[in-house]
Amino acid sequence: MTGWRTHKGKMLGLPVANIDTDQLIPARFMSVRRGEGYGSYLMHDMRRDKTGALRADFPLNVHPKASVILAGRNFGSGSSREAAVYALVDAGIRAVIAPGFGDIFASNAVNNSLLPAKIDEESYAALDAALSKGPQEVTIDIDARSLTLGTLQVGFALDDSWATKLINGWDDIDLTRNHDAAITAFKHIRSQTAAWAWPAAAD
Incomplete structure (x- = not known):
């Protein structure tokens, strides 16, 4: 993955609370191979009417190039399902701004x-009001934990380890590998000071 520190793009408002992972990508699309891309399934049922046609009034249909979403709480x-994130990423979304998120998501x-x-x-x-007339260009700065929309600057919460992962393009395994030297040193010291804890050598 490619890491990033700053991003400039269009932010659109999606003032709906409790958008869950089944709404982000309905379960019936979960059998699609990852390599085929999930972007077209993002919010599939929310974006379409009963005939399956794209709704002309749904924000993502009107502004498909938006890369930042302002969403409601939760x-x-x-x-x-991690595929909910795949759908957002494959659709070109780089950030979701909201008052709260599902922990696993x-x-x-x-x-x-x-x-x-x-x-x-x-x-x-404040952001919702600023977007009342449509998407606006926003600048996001992970280091500063802030986003800027016109004259409006808003801070956001982000765990330090998560910031490190985003900036470097790391997942959990990469984050652990970053501590390889310390892990190796601990293993060596532990093997000397607590030899009893190590398996006996094979004869």
Whole structure:
């Protein structure tokens, strides 16, 4: 994965709370091979009417090039399916800004270079108002934990280890490998000071 520190793109408003992972990608599409891409399935049923046609009033249909979403609270709740993150990433989304996220979704997002930026309710209201007339260009700075939209600057919460993973394009395994030298040193010292804890050598 490619890491990133800053991103500039269009942010659109999707003022809906409790968008769960089944809404992000319905279960019937889970058998699709990852290599085929999941972007076309993002919010499939929300974006279409009963005939299957794309709704002309749905924000992502009107502005398919948007790369940042301002969503309502509890975004990504529900099941642990990582494909919900794949769908967002494959559709070109780099960050989701919301007052809250499903825990597993947020962890999956970071492991796939998608920023889950948590903001407070006051900041959400200000951004939502700024987007009332349509998408606006936004700049996101992971190091500063902030996003800028016109004259509006908003801070967001992000764990330090998650920031490290996003900046470097790492997943959990990469983060562990970053400590390889310390792990190796500990293993050596432990083998000397607690030899009893190690398996006996084969005869």
